Amino acid sequence: MFESAGDVIKPKGDVNAPSGLQSVLDVEEAAEPVLPHFFPDEQNDSIPRLSRDTFLDILDGKYNEHYDNKLIIDCRFEYEYDGGHVDGAINYNDKELLASHLFNSPLEGRTLLLFHCEYSVHRAPLMARHIRAQDRTVNAECYPRLNYPEVYILEGGYSGFFAEHRQRCYPQAYVEMDAAEHVRTYLRFW
Template sequence: MFEHPGDIMKAKAEEAPLPHFFQEGQPDSIPRITKDTLLEVLDGKFDGTYDQRMVIDCRFEYEFDGGHIDGAVNYNDKELLAGQLFEAALPGKTLLIFHCEYSAHRAPIMARHVRKQDRTTNIEQYPKLTYPEVYILDGGYSTFFSQHRERCFPQNYVEMDAKEHAYTCEREMGRLRQNRSKLSRAQTFAFGQGGVDDSPTAPNRSRTTASCDLMMMDMTSSPCLNYDRGHARRMVSY
């Protein structure tokens, strides 16, 4: 029971998803958040709402090593990430935020894959999701770095098409194209009107209990203050 109206408002605020929007023209229903919302997440504003969070940098390893949002982890293999998320999930409310250089291609692919894997994992309990809170950082690292360089480590920005990494870039792009071709030929399953990758934060969708991964960061501490810079996780497969 709530004794005061303020308690009710606080409870509703804690249950609400992150401030977000849906990008017009995008073929997915994964919500976007702004860099300002990400800063609030990193600064602990939503610590009472989520048990753990993951800021997932989907760029290639040389881009991540050249400069990344402090506290982010690097996954650019969607199967590897899905394995980490769904093979050892733990109870709790987990926040997943994806980004790449501009959040126009690689991050949406990864986020959609996680959502589809989630639907498959919970096919018998639809519309339940293990990770209902999935977002994409609008503008990606490029926009974030341009205004918040001090929140990156190292404080640098290596572009995907940097000349010194041309060979690695071409190899990784080839892998992405191959994986995308396989995905386009794979059978997909529709759940309801919105399809397999419906976002529970979309209008008229209900939220469900999220689960967490053994490798997540605890929300009780700031990832920017306690992130071990010498041991950044770089989960990449070639």
């Protein structure tokens, strides 16, 4: 069995051989969200919501010291975005295209992702959940690490924001998803 007592204590082979699992100490702790947020009562959704007041604070730079990058992602159709959007927002209505851009060349530093659609009840939550799922997949071996831990949805969407803060939109207009002049485009996707 064992030739000496030392054989029981000494492991055979390379002591420093890498294991398939990362050390628990190497995994980053999940970051606490910086922004004041809430979760909708009526929905089973794990993506936090932001009030329009908090969203305005973000636009005004109140939280800039916490983030290296800030992306306001408008998930509406192009004709809706072109008809009026939050100043500084970028338009992505294809979740795979957005995931490709975010994960093929991830942004450096701490990045804030803010999603909205017309009312922020369907398209923005769908897109935000997809990005969170992709982030979990990309970082599966170093859970709970995420490339983009701070993902939020604007409560009330563009509709609610435009009603109260039209001057923060460019152009200062609002084209609804089901606008008659765009019905063919709308029906192609639904």
